[in-house]
Amino acid sequence: MAIDRSLSNVERTFQWDDVIVSKTDLTGKITYANDVFLGISGYTEEELLGAPHSILRHPAMPRCVFKFLWDRIALGHEVFAYVINRAKNGDHYWVFAHVTPCYDQTGKMVGYHSNRRVPKPEAIATVKPLYETLLGIENSAADRKQGVEQSFAALVKTIGDLGFDSYDRLVMTISR
Numbered sequence: 115m116a117i118d119r120s121l122s123n124v125e126r127t128f129q130w131d132d133v134i135v136s137k138t139d140l141t142g143k144i145t146y147a148n149d150v151f152l153g154i155s156g157y158t159e160e161e162l163l164g165a166p167h168s169i170l171r172h173p174a175m176p177r178c179v180f181k182f183l184w185d186r187i188a189l190g191h192e193v194f195a196y197v198i199n200r201a202k203n204g205d206h207y208w209v210f211a212h213v214t215p216c217y218d219q220t221g222k223m224v225g226y227h228s229n230r231r232v233p234k235p236e237a238i239a240t241v242k243p244l245y246e247t248l249l250g251i252e253n254s255a256a257d258r259k260q261g262v263e264q265s266f267a268a269l270v271k272t273i274g275d276l277g278f279d280s281y282d283r284l285v286m287t288i289s290r
């Protein structure tokens with residue numbers, strides 16, 4: 115695979131009691147970022163507010179995991195996920211993310227909220243090879259749409275083979 119020169123290969127970490135917080139509108143545009151988020155991502159508040167959350171997207175992250183995330187939160191469900199993010203300078207950092215929908219006083223969904231904590235190293239060791247396999251499927255497909263469909267099917271199958279009924283259950287089990 116070609117070397118991605120926008121990546122530094124340097125891993126960033128944060129404290130076990132830190133929480134990286136962001137809020138978005140319904141399209142995933144960032145409406146709030148806390149100081150921990152600014153610190154670890156290397157972006158200023160001005161750069162993040164109004165930007166799509168994909169500003170952090172790391173090429174090692176399979177698209178099918180984001181499909182799972184969007185499918186679930188759009189229906190009002192919470193989602194737990196392991197995500198590798200790209201900092202502004204090309205460093206990366208792994209997070210254990212919890213994403214939930216936000217509602218206004220009338221009960222209308224108005225956006226999303228995400229809290230991220232330090233993941234357990236054992237959980238990342240489980241997730242990394244799975245993500246590499248999924249990414250391989252996505253990158254060898256004829257186009258992006260087919261790649262996501264095929265890797266999503268592989269994700270569902272792998273989860274089933276491991277004895278879980280959803281990605282969330284797998285994530286919750288390996289995070290304990």
Ligand SMILES: Cc1cc2nc3c(=O)[nH]c(=O)nc-3n(C[C@H](O)[C@H](O)[C@H](O)COP(=O)(O)O)c2cc1C
Nearest residue numbers: 138142167168170171172180197199213226227228
């Ligand atoms: C509340 C919330 C938080 C998100 N956090 C991240 C994140 O930390 N990193 C990331 O790459 N994508 C995150 N996403 C998903 C992005 O919106 C996007 O789907 C993903 O980066 C894939 O980008 P793409 O659809 O342009 O390929 C988040 C979405 C929401 C709604």
